[in-house]
Amino acid sequence: MTERVVVIGASGFGRECLDALEAMMAAGERLEVLGVVDDSPSAVNLRRLAERDIPYLGTRADWLESGTDRASYVVGIGNPAVRRQLVDELDAAGLRPFTAVHPSATFGARTTLAEGVVVCAGAAISTNVRLGRHVHVNPNVTIGHDAELGDFVSVNPAAVISGEVVVGEGTLVGAAATVLQNLTVGERVVVGAGAVVTRNVPPVVVVKGVPGRWSEEPECSE
Template sequence: MSPMQLYICGAGGVGREALDTALAAALPVTAFLDDARAGEQVRGLPVLRPDEAAAGEYLVGIAAPAARARFALLLERRGLRPATLVHPRAAIAPETVLAAGCLVQANAYVSSSVTLGPHAQVHYNATIGHDTVLDARATVYPGANISGNVHLCAGATVGSNAVVLQGLTVGPDAFVGAGAVVTRDVPAGTTVVGAPARPLRPPTRD
């Protein structure tokens, strides 16, 4: 029986890191899918347009949650199924559930009784505390620390080396800047920065 085709959607930085994860897990990748780079070779693999993908599985290796949603819908309409990739050097504690399409990179730690929703991403060296919930397409960048019982709503992103304290909620499509320390709930669609984190205000006009 021929092996299942596995495609990585996106040939940029996160896509190549997804390839690293797949290779470490001994999962051969067929090709990248990327309209902008179709026809190229990346890391020895062909880059195809998404509409060239044959039946099989896919992982969206793109950081932007909205792009992840768009490509997941496109590929599932073509009959492909979402794969979940976990690096063998990541630690996943008991009673934790990973939905289809998740990416967990090297040296990430996901604690007990955590739920990772569809197409969520936990990047390298990030930590996720007990009883935390990441909704669909939530993203935790490298080195970020999510404390226990946190809720990252759909499309929320926590930047590199940021901290979200215990029991807080980061709303849908909110963005926590790199190095921020979140001490209160973050409203939907809000970007917060600093320690303690505060909403990023637009520049004032003279």
């Protein structure tokens, strides 16, 4: 049976989810992309969807009212807190998440992906890795052996999560940041772009720089 998929979010990551889905179809997966749902798409993003012949299906309310056409969904919104809120709502409406994995991503043995995960082009995910629900792995990310990423983690392009690292729920790891091996990064942390994490990180802080430093007071508001 052909899986019918809707992407939530017309912005950058939403359209990168489309890239992954289109590449899966080109590789022979039986998928149909019904279109994109977004509560407030910009004019430029609507034009970008039209240019690639992807229908805009309206707001979430429009889509839910339309009966959703038995589609499953992928949330293409990078912000972990916003993503969690949307997923709670869509799951409560009885919708099914879809897991989108670009065929150029590579995986080691015994790696597991929970529902709703998105893995973009060129990601290299090693062995015995566990990705929680709705984790986003952006292009060219590396995730080392035995790492565990909690639900709703976002790993931005070219970041490196080393072996045996544990990343807490709702944490965002910025572009080209590196987390060194065997460390734990708490929940709802933001690791800034280019930071190098060299120590365990408590929850709800913003880490910047090399070596990564943070204020002991929580900086990260939602």
